[in-house]
Amino acid sequence: MAEPIIEIRHVSYRYEKENVLEDINLTIHEGDFLGIVGPNGSGKSTLIKQILGLLKVQKGSIKLFGQEINRFKEWQKIGFVSQKANSFNTGFPATVFEVVSSGLTKKLGLFKFFGKAEHHKVLQAIDSVGLLEFAKRNIGELSGGQQQRVFIARALVSDPKLLILDEPTVGVDAKNVQSFYEMLEDLNKKFGITLLLVTHDIGTISDKVTHVACLNKNLHFHGNTAEFESLNISEMSEIYGHDVHVLTHNHDHHNHGGTVR
Amino acid sequence: MIAGVLQYEFLQNAFLTGIIIGIIAPLLGVFIVVRRLSLIADALSHVTLAGIAASLLLEKKVLGLSGLNPLYMGMAFSVAGSLFIEKLRAVYKHYQELAIPIILSGGIGLGAIFISLADGFNTDLFSYLFGSVSAVSRLDLWTILIISVFVIALVILLYKELFLLSFDEEHAKASGIAAKSVHFIFIIMVALVIAASMRIVGILLVSSLMTLPVAASIRIAKGFKQTIFLSMLFGEVSVLGGLTISYYIDLAPGGTIVIITILILIITILVKKISSMRPA
Numbered sequence: 001m002a003e004p005i006i007e008i009r010h011v012s013y014r015y016e017k018e019n020v021l022e023d024i025n026l027t028i029h030e031g032d033f034l035g036i037v038g039p040n041g042s043g044k045s046t047l048i049k050q051i052l053g054l055l056k057v058q059k060g061s062i063k064l065f066g067q068e069i070n071r072f073k074e075w076q077k078i079g080f081v082s083q084k085a086n087s088f089n090t091g092f093p094a095t096v097f098e099v100v101s102s103g104l105t106k107k108l109g110l111f112k113f114f115g116k117a118e119h120h121k122v123l124q125a126i127d128s129v130g131l132l133e134f135a136k137r138n139i140g141e142l143s144g145g146q147q148q149r150v151f152i153a154r155a156l157v158s159d160p161k162l163l164i165l166d167e168p169t170v171g172v173d174a175k176n177v178q179s180f181y182e183m184l185e186d187l188n189k190k191f192g193i194t195l196l197l198v199t200h201d202i203g204t205i206s207d208k209v210t211h212v213a214c215l216n217k218n219l220h221f222h223g224n225t226a227e228f229e230s231l232n233i234s235e236m237s238e239i240y241g242h243d244v245h246v247l248t249h250n251h252d253h254h255n256h257g258g259t260v261r
Numbered sequence: 262m263i264a265g266v267l268q269y270e271f272l273q274n275a276f277l278t279g280i281i282i283g284i285i286a287p288l289l290g291v292f293i294v295v296r297r298l299s300l301i302a303d304a305l306s307h308v309t310l311a312g313i314a315a316s317l318l319l320e321k322k323v324l325g326l327s328g329l330n331p332l333y334m335g336m337a338f339s340v341a342g343s344l345f346i347e348k349l350r351a352v353y354k355h356y357q358e359l360a361i362p363i364i365l366s367g368g369i370g371l372g373a374i375f376i377s378l379a380d381g382f383n384t385d386l387f388s389y390l391f392g393s394v395s396a397v398s399r400l401d402l403w404t405i406l407i408i409s410v411f412v413i414a415l416v417i418l419l420y421k422e423l424f425l426l427s428f429d430e431e432h433a434k435a436s437g438i439a440a441k442s443v444h445f446i447f448i449i450m451v452a453l454v455i456a457a458s459m460r461i462v463g464i465l466l467v468s469s470l471m472t473l474p475v476a477a478s479i480r481i482a483k484g485f486k487q488t489i490f491l492s493m494l495f496g497e498v499s500v501l502g503g504l505t506i507s508y509y510i511d512l513a514p515g516g517t518i519v520i521i522t523i524l525i526l527i528i529t530i531l532v533k534k535i536s537s538m539r540p541a
Contacts, residue, residue, distance in 0.1 A: 054435065075437050082431075092295055092428055095484035102425045106436045111418050138483060 002029040004066070005162050005194050006051060011060035013046050020046050024060070024219050028211075030161070033188040033195040035205050038215035044198045047215065048166055051196075052080055065161070076107050079155030079163040081148070083170040088147075090140040096150050097135045100125055103154035125157040126150075128191070129183060145176035149183065156187070162194045163187070169201065181208045265508070274397040275461065275514075276504060281409045282458040282470065283500035287492035288416060289454050290471030292447065294479065295427045300361045301346060301448075302468035305339050305455045307368035310464045312338025312456075313389055314375035321379050331389075332401055336456035342368060343452040347445070392463035392515030394508055405457040412450050419443055424485060461500070463515035470496060473522035477529040495525050 006028040013021040020043040028034050038044050049055040050062060053069060062069040065077060100122050101114065108118065126135050129149040134142060139150060148168055155163055165184075169177045185208045187193045199205060206212065212228040214221040221228065266272045293299055316334035342364050349360035376386070388396045416423065422443045425433045433440045458467045478491030503518030 052435065080435065088429060089295070089297075091479070093479050093482050093485055093488040094424075094428060098424070098485050099428065102421070102428060102432075105421045105425045105433075106438050108421065110422070110439075114421075136483065 002031050004028070005030050005032075005064070006196070007061075007063040007066075008047075008051075009061045009063075011047070011050065011057060011062060013043070013050065013055070013058050015046075020217065022218050024215075026213055026219060026222060028162075028194065028196060030194055031188070031192055032211050033185070033209045034197070034211045034213060035209040036196065036198045036213045036215055037200060039200060042216040044215055045166065048164060048196075048198055052078070052164065076158050077161045079103075079152075079158065079160035081151050081155050081163070081165045081168050083167045090147075092139060094139055095136050096126060096131060096139055096142070096153075097122060099139050099150055100153045100157055103157040107158045122157055125153040128156060128187070129153045143173070143176065145172040145180055148172055148180065152183075152187075156193075160193065162196065164196045164198075166198045167200070168197070169199070181205055184208065270399065271395050271397065272508070274399060274402045275394045276501075278397050278402050278405050279461050279500040279504050279514075280497065281405055282454070282461055283497035284493050285409045285412050285454050286458050286467070286470040287474040287496035288489060289412065289447075289451050290475045290496075291478075291485075291489050291492050292423055292427050293451065294472055294475040296430075299468065299472045300358070300365075301343075302451065302455060302471045304346065304361045304365040304368065305342050305452050306459060306464045306467040307365050307372070308342030309335040309339040309368075309456050309459055309467075310389065311368045311371035311375065312336070313459075313464075314372045314379075317386075318375045318379040330398075330400060330404075332404060332456065332460065335459065336453060338368075339452040339456045340449055343448040347448060387513075388463070389459065390463050390465050390515075391513035392459075392461050392466065392518070394461075394504060394514055397460050401460055405460075408453050408457050412454060415446060415450060419446065423447060461504070461514055462518055463513065466515040466519050469519045469522060470499070473519070473526055474499065477522070477526040480526075480529045480533045495522065499525065 004027050006026070008024055008026040011021060011024040012019065020041075024047065036044055036047070046055065050057050051064070051069075053072070053075070057069060064072045065074065101118070103125070104114075104118055104121070108114070123132070123135065126132055129152050131142075131146060131149055131153065134146065139147060142150065148171075152163070152165075152168075169180060172180060184195060184197070188195050188210075195209075197205065197209065206225055206228065209225055211224050212221065213219060266276055290302075293302055312335040313331040315338070316329050316331040319334075320329045320331075345367075346360045346364050349363055350357045353359045422433070422438050422440075425436070425438065426440055426443055426447075430440070433443075454471075455467050458470060462470050474492045474495035475488070477495050478488050482488040482491050499518050499521040502521045503516075504514050506512065506521075507514040507517045
């Protein structure tokens with residue numbers, strides 16, 4: 001059995017009067033590619049923020065790599081990619097190489113300089129997301145999808161065991177989304193990186209991920225992809241609280257309206 | 262003019278100081294511009310004015326303080342102003358830019374009060390506002406040199422952290438680097454460099470020496486290091502060119518320096534336009 005990397009036990013969270021998460025139990029093992037899906041306001045981001053230590057755990061417990069989160073120190077083991085393509089300053093005068101290098105800032109530590117080993121590592125990370133030929137370009141010259149790959153390379157450069165992605169394809173045009181997910185699948189299979197992907201777009205990813213968790217305040221379903229696909233529509237409706245369209249990932253989901261929202 | 266520089270100490274002081282600030286002002290300016298903090302430089306330069314006015318007032322009214330160097334109190338005010346800005350930015354979390362007009366008008370207000378309390382100054386206040394070739398003393402030069410060595414060393418040592426903080430402040434905080442401390446050190450460096458630069462370019466034009474060379478280099482540079490390098494090059498060309506011209510035709514150096522930076526900016530915009538029109 002693979003090692004558990006994240007163990008979430010009885011986690012609840014409330015903002016002032018409103019419960020956003022209720023009694024969540026979820027375990028992610030080494031080598032998993034877990035997709036967390038749920039509609040807007042389902043508490044996905046709140047859960048992620050707690051896993052990243054950006055929000056305090058109010059109720060329940062979270063263990064990372066077997067350690068209670070408030071005692072966890074090895075944050076370099078966790079890489080995080082947010083919906084960045086939208087929000088960063090695209091006019092920033094930095095090359096892809098420089099941006100990816102910045103992922104080593106914490107690992108290298110204060111007053112330490114870049115050496116040959118780091119240089120090599122950065123190029124390797126850029127290569128693993130397929131952007132080697134763009135290494136010397138300014139980041140603003142790249143497309144939204146390519147920029148998002150740069151941020152993945154920045155997260156990869158410090159050798160994380162776990163990569164958390166929060167709606168990474170927001171702002172990436174549709175035709176590049178597919179190849180983006182293929183790259184993630186590669187990272188998971190070839191490099192053995194555990195992936196946690198938060199999205200509202202289960203249609204595109206269900207043939208890439210190994211496990212699916214459906215979240216809407218409560219955890220409605222957690223299992224492997226095959227089990228998820230066998231869920232029928234009425235069960236899906238229950239999860240999402242309203243009617244959903246047919247979920248067919250092997251076809252072009254845009255034509256079928258298969259995206260669960 | 263070279264003979265003049267060799268002959269007169271005041272010209273040596275002015276040129277050496279000019280060479281130094283031509284490097285450090287754009288160096289910090291790059292970080293200021295990319296972090297969209299350009300106006301902080303303006304606010305702090307006006308606070309520096311209040312410090313200088315306070316120093317001149319003390320010199321005039323309090324016997325025994327006649328040897329007071331206004332540069333020091335200018336620096337003290339500038340650093341204090343930077344701390345107030347940080348405090349205000351924390352208070353007005355959702356209106357962070359409000360801190361700048363508050364500090365800027367506070368600086369001018371205090372300056373105006375000190376000036377009127379002193380019933381005007383013998384010293385030429387004009388030279389503080391627009392810079393002067395003859396106003397830099399040997400002591401100023403040494404002070405500015407020490408500050409520069411300190412600033413350049415810190416930027417080199419903290420380069421990684423400053424870059425990350427500038428590119429992606431949220432990621433910097435989330436990744437667990439000491440983002441707050443690095444920012445704090447950065448703001449203090451900015452305050453010191455502004456006070457150091459004001460002798461040559463003048464208070465009203467300090468911020469332009471920090472931002473305009475960067476505005477030009479950002480148009481044409483590839484990558485962050487090249488942006489820094491070109492900014493310093495443009496800053497240096499402007500300062501040396503401006504000082505030379507103002508020496509020959511007796512103009513305020515601040516004005517000539519700024520006009521040269523603007524000319525460089527226009528040239529880079531044109532160069533960029535022409536090169537992008539050419540088919541690749």
